[in-house]
Amino acid sequence: MAQEISKNVQSLLRSGVQVAVVIGGGNIVRGSAISHSVERCAADQMGMLATMMNGIFLHSIFQKSGINSCIYGSTPVPGICDSFSHQKAMAHLEKDFVVICAGGSGNPYFTTDTAAVLRALELKCDAVLKATKVDGVYDDDPLKNKNAKRYSEIFLSRCP
DSSP states (O other): OOOHHHHHHHHOOOOOOOOEEOOOOOSSSSGGGGGGGGGGGHHHHHHHHHHHHHHHHHHHHHHHHHHOOEEEESSSSSTTTOOOOOHHHHHHTTTTOEEESSSSTSSOOOHHHHHHHHHHHHHTSSSSOOOOOOSSSSSSOOOTTTTTOOOOOOGGOOOO
């Protein structure tokens, strides 16, 4: 999977696309036994830290593949990542770096999807693409509900 990600990103970079990635935490806490033992804020903070670990992993994959990348976090971690700054991130994008955004929005109760849209707006992105383990957009979680309806197309103008 790591090699596939690198190949896809290299292809995008070769075609002139600037790439920013908002990395998730793989739901390391939500839905696990741990989540029932801690307060929601603490569980969300653990998830934010998981995104930092995944960001380091992705950065390492890119380095091994010869892809220039940098990590920004919603909270700085000295020696690992600076605090997210849209000015600095945009400067890296202009230099053909892949910008990895970790730590979500830095706030509990907000999903990484929300952080992806926030960062896309800050970086003036043309599109937000979501990579996930399901094959589309559903009205419910298809991994938990076999009757979940898959949408063939969605439109902002049709949302309630």
